[in-house]
Amino acid sequence: xxxxxxxxxxxxxxxxxxxxxxxxxxxxxxxxxxxxxxxxxxxxxxxxxxxxxxxxxxxxxxxxxxxxxxxxxxxxxxxxxxxxxxxxxxxxxxxxxxxxxxxxxxxxxxxxxxxxxxxxxxxxxxxxxxxxxxxxxxxxxxxxxxxxxxxxxxxxxxxxxxxxxxxxxxxxxxxxxxxxxxxxxxxxxxxxxxxxxxxxxxxxxxxxxxxxxxxxxxxxxxxxxxxxxxxxxxxxxxxxxxxxxxxxxxxxxxxxxxxxxxxxxxxxxxxxxxxxxxxxxxxxxxxxxxxxxxxxxxxxxxxxxxxxxxxxxxxxxxxxxxxxxxxxxxxxxxxxxxxxxxxxxxxxxxxxxxxxxxxxxxxxxxxxxxxxxxxxxxxxxxxxxxxxxxxxxxxxxxxxxxxxxxxxxxxxxxxxxxxxxxxxxxxxxxxxxxxxxxxxxxxxxxxxxxxxxxxxxxxxxxxxxxxxxxxxxxxxxxxxxxxxxxxxxxxxxxxxxxxxxxx
Numbered sequence: 001x002x003x004x005x006x007x008x009x010x011x012x013x014x015x016x017x018x019x020x021x022x023x024x025x026x027x028x029x030x031x032x033x034x035x036x037x038x039x040x041x042x043x044x045x046x047x048x049x050x051x052x053x054x055x056x057x058x059x060x061x062x063x064x065x066x067x068x069x070x071x072x073x074x075x076x077x078x079x080x081x082x083x084x085x086x087x088x089x090x091x092x093x094x095x096x097x098x099x100x101x102x103x104x105x106x107x108x109x110x111x112x113x114x115x116x117x118x119x120x121x122x123x124x125x126x127x128x129x130x131x132x133x134x135x136x137x138x139x140x141x142x143x144x145x146x147x148x149x150x151x152x153x154x155x156x157x158x159x160x161x162x163x164x165x166x167x168x169x170x171x172x173x174x175x176x177x178x179x180x181x182x183x184x185x186x187x188x189x190x191x192x193x194x195x196x197x198x199x200x201x202x203x204x205x206x207x208x209x210x211x212x213x214x215x216x217x218x219x220x221x222x223x224x225x226x227x228x229x230x231x232x233x234x235x236x237x238x239x240x241x242x243x244x245x246x247x248x249x250x251x252x253x254x255x256x257x258x259x260x261x262x263x264x265x266x267x268x269x270x271x272x273x274x275x276x277x278x279x280x281x282x283x284x285x286x287x288x289x290x291x292x293x294x295x296x297x298x299x300x301x302x303x304x305x306x307x308x309x310x311x312x313x314x315x316x317x318x319x320x321x322x323x324x325x326x327x328x329x330x331x332x333x334x335x336x337x338x339x340x341x342x343x344x345x346x347x348x349x350x351x352x353x354x355x356x357x358x359x360x361x362x363x364x365x366x367x368x369x370x371x372x373x374x375x376x377x378x379x380x381x382x383x384x385x386x387x388x389x390x391x392x393x394x395x396x397x398x399x400x401x402x403x404x405x406x407x408x409x410x411x412x413x414x415x416x417x418x419x420x421x422x423x424x425x426x427x428x429x430x431x432x433x434x435x436x437x438x439x440x441x442x443x444x445x446x447x448x449x450x451x452x453x454x455x456x457x458x459x460x461x462x463x464x465x466x467x468x469x470x471x472x473x474x475x476x477x478x479x480x481x482x483x484x485x486x487x488x489x490x491x492x493x494x495x496x497x498x499x500x501x502x503x
Contacts (some may be wrong), residue, residue, distance in 0.1 A: 001120065007090040007119045010097040010127060010136040015484065019048050019477030020068045024059065025437065033407035033426040035400050038443065044077065046433045049477035053429055059316035070472065070479070076441055078403055079427050080434030080475060081111025083139070083385055083412030084292050085203075085228055085371025088112075088127070093375055094320025097127065099492055100375075101138040103382030106451055106485035107435035109422060110475040113142040113371075113414065115203055115228065117177040121149040125173050132478055137485070138423075140434075140496070142414055144203060145169055147183070157183065162190030164327050167197055175418055176225070177200030185214040192223045197225045201225045201417025203292070207234030208252055209261075212243055212380040217280055226290035227419045229297075230266075230354055236280050237269035244268065255335040260339065262345035263301055274358045281361055290413050291359050295385045295391035297373040302347035303458040304339055307378035315490050317380045319500050325378045333376035359396035360407075369391075369413050370406040386449045399443040435474040439468055451486045 022045070029040035045063060046054040053059065075480035083104065083496040089095040104112065117124035121143070128141040147157045151166055156495040157165060169177065177195060179188050179202070192202050202225045206216060227233060235244070245268055250257050270276035300307035313322065362368045370392065379387075392402045411425020424432040440448035440456075447454035448468030456467045470482035 007313045008096060010101060010138060013135055013137050014478045015137060018479050021045055022067040023477060023501055024064060024067040025072045025077060026069050028075055028077040031076060031078045031166045031250050031403055033079040033404060035404045049433050050305060051429055051431050072437060076438050078436045079425050080110045080405035080436055081108045081406045082425060083109050083372050083373050084113045084369040085115055085294050085373045087375050088114055088119060089375050090101050094323045099489060102485045102489050104139050105137060105473050105480055106482045107382035107385055108470045108473050109139050109385055110434040111140040113144060115144050117143050118318055121145050121172055121174060131197045134478055142175045144178045145174045146178045157187045157188045159190040162187060162194050166191060166194040170198045170200060179204040181207045182209045184336045189222045195221050196223055199419035203228055205229060211235045220284055220287045220289040226292050226413060229294050234265045234269035234353060238275060239270050239276055259301055259335045260343050263343060264351045266350045266353035285366045290369060291358060291361060291369045292369045294371045294373045296388040297377055297379050300378045302344050302351055304336055312383045318493055318494060319497050355395035357440045363443035367409050368405045369410045389446045433477040435473055436470055437472040439471055
């Protein structure tokens with residue numbers, strides 16, 4: 001995905017109530033994001049954009065006086081979700097920022113990290129500033145850049161460029177750097193070193209054009225903040241080879257070659273719980289390294305039909321985005337022109353081995369965050385952030401561990417990377433009021449978090465009903481009706497289909 005030019009900015013905020021001098025969420029069941037069990041009922045007092053008090057059993061009448069009250073009896077509240085790999089979309093997929101933002105917010109995502117700022121550094125910084133002021137309906141934005149956003153770059157970045165590149169980003173107001181595709185490893189090392197000095201983060205998609213010279217373990221030793229997806233990790237686990245077992249026809253620029261062979265990579269690495277596997281994992285944890293697996297974005301590789309027929313596509317996937325998903329050698333991730341049963345079988349095994357590593361990494365104290373990377377491979381914004389939660393549970397995470405990865409761990413990473421204190425990601429006094437309110441118990445069924453909800457039998461009527469979806473998303477103390485945000489998106493899609501010109 002290359003830089004996109006002339007992407008329109010989001011419209012001014014057209015909805016949301018607050019912040020209030022005093023807002024109370026009354027009678028809620030609290031899932032605080034730390035991994036602690038659900039507790040309640042509680043009253044949560046918010047003043048302006050900060051949580052002030054959590055009262056088990058309820059606040060006093062005096063504390064309630066003059067407050068705007070949300071009756072949350074029987075509902076569940078969680079911290080706002082953090083998507084640590086979230087592209088804002090743009091002209092390439094034909095989607096607006098408003099479309100993307102409202103889908104995220106409708107699914108409880110109140111903070112995103114945009115890897116690469118592919119709409120341009122200035123564009124993303126402007127959106128970041130407007131979101132911080134709540135001038136737009138959007139999550140809080142952390143803007144990470146890549147080398148091609150730097151207008152002073154002549155050719156590829158070299159180690160001698162690193163100081164100027166990092167300081168340019170710092171002065172711009174960017175939050176960190178993304179490394180992807182053919183970076184000079186020594187330039188990566190130099191940027192990491194200077195970024196750490198300047199309180200800026202680093203993340204890497206260590207593509208197959210990079211890993212022969214730099215795998216995940218070596219990058220972690222240099223101080224890399226987080227590994228996106230898993231590229232570079234199996235290579236660090238090789239026992240009897242130094243490069244992937246590529247067939248002689250392989251061409252990285254051929255998307256079918258790239259993705260079909262990626263599904264055969266984990267079985268080339270050391271087997272789970274062997275000496276090499278344990279040694280690499282233990283060193284990564286000792287280095288305080290972060291994994292951002294993004295399971296959902298590759299799911300179509302193991303089950304194309306499931307991803308292609310997801311029930312949300314009809315009403316919530318823009319026609320231009322749907323076209324982008326279709327098999328086309330010119331489009332990133334559109335590799336299904338000859339996707340075979342064997343390819344899917346290989347990817348199922350790939351997931352089994354990958355998930356085993358991620359789950360054990362978590363069990364030994366490693367940091368796992370939740371990122372979606374939506375906008376590619378039949379994965380639509382917001383909806384497939386929720387799918388990521390389901391896949392973390394499939395990997396072996398307890399539902400409380402899943403929510404912790406989606407909230408506290410993401411916030412913890414961003415604070416660590418940027419040398420700041422953590423101000424969101426858990427529900428406790430003093431934190432920013434970023435909160436998700438739902439009517440169904442997410443610990444019982446993450447499917448109830450989808451905007452389309454889930455099916456459930458009503459015990460009173462004996463009939464099957466559709467329930468769920470986020471009820472309210474609160475960001476900075478401002479209340480957004482999540483179902484209205486979805487209705488807005490549905491209307492955008494309907495209008496786009498009505499105005500679509502068929503060729």
